[in-house]
Amino acid sequence: MARSSKTRQLLQALKSPKGAFSLVVIGLLLLAAAFAPLLAPFDPNRQDLMLAMMPPQLTGPHFLGTDHVGRDMMSRIIYGSRVSLLIAVAVVLFSGVVGVTLGVVSGYYGGRVDSAIQKFLEVVWAFPPLLLAISIVAFLGQGLGILIVALASQRWIPYCRLARAEALTLREREFVSAARSLGASDGRILRTHILPNLIQSALIVATFAMATAIIAESSLSFLGLGVPASTPTWGGMLSDARAYISTSWWMALFPGLCIFVTVLAINLLGDVLRTHLDPRLNRA
Amino acid sequence: MLGYTLRRVAGTVPVLFMVSLLIFALVQLAPGDPVDMLVSDEATEEVRLAIRSAWGLDQPIYVQYLTFVKNAVMGDFGQSFRYREPVMDLILERLPASLELAIYSTLVAVAIGLPLGVWAASRPNSLVDTLGSIGGFFGISLPNFWLGILLILLFAGTFNLLPSGGRETWGLNVERVTGFLTIDAIIAGRWDALWDALRHLTLPVIVLGTNMTGIIMQITRASVLENLQEDYVMTARAKGMSGRVVLWRHAFRNALIAVITIIGLEFGTLISGAIIVETVFAWPGIGYLLLQGISFRDFPLITGLVLVYTTLFVLINLAIDMIYTVVDPRIRLG
Numbered sequence: 001m002a003r004s005s006k007t008r009q010l011l012q013a014l015k016s017p018k019g020a021f022s023l024v025v026i027g028l029l030l031l032a033a034a035f036a037p038l039l040a041p042f043d044p045n046r047q048d049l050m051l052a053m054m055p056p057q058l059t060g061p062h063f064l065g066t067d068h069v070g071r072d073m074m075s076r077i078i079y080g081s082r083v084s085l086l087i088a089v090a091v092v093l094f095s096g097v098v099g100v101t102l103g104v105v106s107g108y109y110g111g112r113v114d115s116a117i118q119k120f121l122e123v124v125w126a127f128p129p130l131l132l133a134i135s136i137v138a139f140l141g142q143g144l145g146i147l148i149v150a151l152a153s154q155r156w157i158p159y160c161r162l163a164r165a166e167a168l169t170l171r172e173r174e175f176v177s178a179a180r181s182l183g184a185s186d187g188r189i190l191r192t193h194i195l196p197n198l199i200q201s202a203l204i205v206a207t208f209a210m211a212t213a214i215i216a217e218s219s220l221s222f223l224g225l226g227v228p229a230s231t232p233t234w235g236g237m238l239s240d241a242r243a244y245i246s247t248s249w250w251m252a253l254f255p256g257l258c259i260f261v262t263v264l265a266i267n268l269l270g271d272v273l274r275t276h277l278d279p280r281l282n283r284a
Numbered sequence: 285m286l287g288y289t290l291r292r293v294a295g296t297v298p299v300l301f302m303v304s305l306l307i308f309a310l311v312q313l314a315p316g317d318p319v320d321m322l323v324s325d326e327a328t329e330e331v332r333l334a335i336r337s338a339w340g341l342d343q344p345i346y347v348q349y350l351t352f353v354k355n356a357v358m359g360d361f362g363q364s365f366r367y368r369e370p371v372m373d374l375i376l377e378r379l380p381a382s383l384e385l386a387i388y389s390t391l392v393a394v395a396i397g398l399p400l401g402v403w404a405a406s407r408p409n410s411l412v413d414t415l416g417s418i419g420g421f422f423g424i425s426l427p428n429f430w431l432g433i434l435l436i437l438l439f440a441g442t443f444n445l446l447p448s449g450g451r452e453t454w455g456l457n458v459e460r461v462t463g464f465l466t467i468d469a470i471i472a473g474r475w476d477a478l479w480d481a482l483r484h485l486t487l488p489v490i491v492l493g494t495n496m497t498g499i500i501m502q503i504t505r506a507s508v509l510e511n512l513q514e515d516y517v518m519t520a521r522a523k524g525m526s527g528r529v530v531l532w533r534h535a536f537r538n539a540l541i542a543v544i545t546i547i548g549l550e551f552g553t554l555i556s557g558a559i560i561v562e563t564v565f566a567w568p569g570i571g572y573l574l575l576q577g578i579s580f581r582d583f584p585l586i587t588g589l590v591l592v593y594t595t596l597f598v599l600i601n602l603a604i605d606m607i608y609t610v611v612d613p614r615i616r617l618g
Binding site: 119122123124126127128129130131134135136138139140141211215218219222223224225235238241242245246249252253256259260263264267268271 | 299300302303306307310311313314315421422424425426427429430433434436437441552553555556559560563564574575577578579583586590593594597598
């Protein structure tokens with residue numbers, strides 16, 4: 001009963017202006033990413049110097065204008081949503097799995113395993129945010145895989161802390177010792193009793209991690225440290241725009257607006273989820 | 285207090301040691317031979333071998349690591365591949381520019397965020413509060429490099445009011461004393477140079493400070509609100525103290541602990557933000573130097589900068605810990 005009323009409340013919250021805005025934006029974004037080849041009016045990489053730096057035109061073929069080598073801005077933005085979402089989802093999943101696993105192991109087993117994992121966490125946390133990611137890309141080179149590892153390099157920590165704290169308290173709870181005395185293995189206890197209790201909180205952490213991952217990815221692309229420059233990304237488009245800022249404002253405006261609106265929508269969704277799923281996290 | 289301080293300082297040593305090990309491992313994992321970055325493509329095998337032994341690259345890995353740590357502790361990060369100058373000199377030369385930018389950004393963020401946060405907390409759910417909360421969401425969702433580009437577009441481009449980048453107009457020739465241009469200009473009594481430095485600082489400080497302002501405001505609001513609900517506030521009110529005194533002398537002072545913590549944590553964000561902001565505004569600090577180092581694959585320079593940044597970050601967090609043991613003695617005892 002409690003559960004269904006909670007679900008109802010959440011649905012209600014998602015219908016609020018905040019929730020609705022975020023769901024609509026995220027929905028549109030998913031559509032754009034999924035159907036990019038159908039939606040994009042042009043090939044995002046087709047260059048035509050004759051058409052370079054055309055301003056946006058309401059009725060013409062290049063609705064949002066073209067960039068410095070004549071590529072269609074609209075098409076690049078639509079394709080750019082794919083990279084941003086793909087990387088953000090991969091980073092959030094990867095860091096979530098690593099963080100929750102290490103955290104649960106740390107909290108459940110305690111002792112030496114726990115102190116080793118916590119020591120490692122402390123070292124990784126000692127780096128200023130983004131600097132470790134920048135170093136990883138700087139030394140190991142550019143590529144999709146390395147970028148995902150780099151962006152996940154510190155993002156697993158909040159999950160790890162959460163999972164450890166949760167596992168520590170759950171370990172002592174009666175239903176867990178009951179399961180243990182009935183002969184359940186550690187693996188089974190972790191799977192059936194500890195993980196399900198973590199999911200809601202982890203989901204909230206994941207939503208905010210997604211927002212910061214998109215900003216971090218576009219920052220790295222902007223610095224020229226993201227995926228190879230030929231792939232259209234919002235951050236990479238902004239990096240191109242810098243050199244033409246005095247002549248072509250549209251090159252700087254639209255990709256940044258996409259990042260901003262996307263991240264805003266995800267942050268608002270995270271806020272709605274936090275308020276309704278986990279009042280404990282609400283204080284921060 | 286002294287014992288606690290010493291324990292905390294000692295605690296940072298193993299962390300920094302592990303940090304150095306992690307960075308060293310990354311350098312080792314880097315693809316390609318560092319010798320390629322030092323010699324031309326036509327170099328003979330003898331030249332390559334000579335370079336290899338001159339840079340100590342022929343030593344076993346652990347020897348290389350120990351040498352690296354020993355030198356790093358002495359502040360020697362080796363020679364930059366590109367500039368052929370000691371990395372430490374390059375860093376020290378540009379550090380004041382970065383510190384000046386970071387300090388002004390923090391001051392501005394505190395000066396705006398703190399009073400706004402208290403104001404919003406004193407009138408929960410009012411217009412100010414709602415606007416503040418919307419502003420907070422905008423602040424954390426706005427990529428700072430985009431904000432920088434937009435400000436350049438508006439204030440340097442369209443209105444032509446402020447410089448689009450750099451730290452000073454060339455040819456002012458103010459004597460360097462502290463490396464902080466605003467302070468050096470005052471020392472020299474050069475008001476034109478002070479004005480010039482402030483004009484150059486304006487846009488980068490806005491960009492770097494915006495995010496922090498939003499976060500300081502939110503944390504201040506939340507923690508003042510929480511304190512306003514405490515019993516001692518009710519007691520103070522019952523004694524007949526005015527609302528303003530209760531707000532500032534009681535709730536605000538107790539809320540400061542949370543605010544100090546967040547300023548410390550945000551300093552890390554400020555460092556990574558500065559790397560991006562310095563690049564956007566061609567600000568000649570260590571963030572800009574790092575990006576140049578990366579584009580030339582200048583490994584000693586990157587390594588040195590990452591170590592300096594991380595050490596700074598660890599030390600600042602340590603200082604913050606020390607500050608709140610002073611503000612709140614309970615932490616020391618606990």
